Amino acid sequence: MNYNPAMFDYIIDLAVSYIRAGCPCLFHMVTGFYCPGCGGTRSVISLFHGHFIQSFIYHPLVIFTILSLLYLAAKRFLPSAKKTDTPALASRLAIAALVLVILNFLIKNVFLLMGTDLLSIAEKIQA
Ligand SMILES: [Zn+2]
Numbered sequence: 794m795n796y797n798p799a800m801f802d803y804i805i806d807l808a809v810s811y812i813r814a815g816c817p818c819l820f821h822m823v824t825g826f827y828c829p830g831c832g833g834t835r836s837v838i839s840l841f842h843g844h845f846i847q848s849f850i851y852h853p854l855v856i857f858t859i860l861s862l863l864y865l866a867a868k869r870f871l872p873s874a875k876k877t878d879t880p881a882l883a884s885r886l887a888i889a890a891l892v893l894v895i896l897n898f899l900i901k902n903v904f905l906l907m908g909t910d911l912l913s914i915a916e917k918i919q920a
Contacts, residue, residue, distance in 0.1 A: 830852075832912050857889070861886045
């Protein structure tokens, strides 16, 4: 394949436009539906601002993951904590996280089909 400067410039322009647009979700742009990860970045940003409810609505996996990690750390490091099988507990939490992602994907898109955009509603919540 020969080097084509025009094609190279086109690809660079496309990449720069994508980054300047804030790296929007390609799945959402193409299909109009939310992907399983949509809202994740906004959820993290909301959490950093202390807006827990908004963060949860954007994507519940973020808060679930943090709480799960804190729980596992407490189980591991607190001497008073009841010692249980940590790998089995971590596996159950991972399965719960997967179920949460699937439910989040389904619920947000079902609401979207009914004309309600939950992520737009989340933008208005500052709690
Ligand atoms: Zn997405």
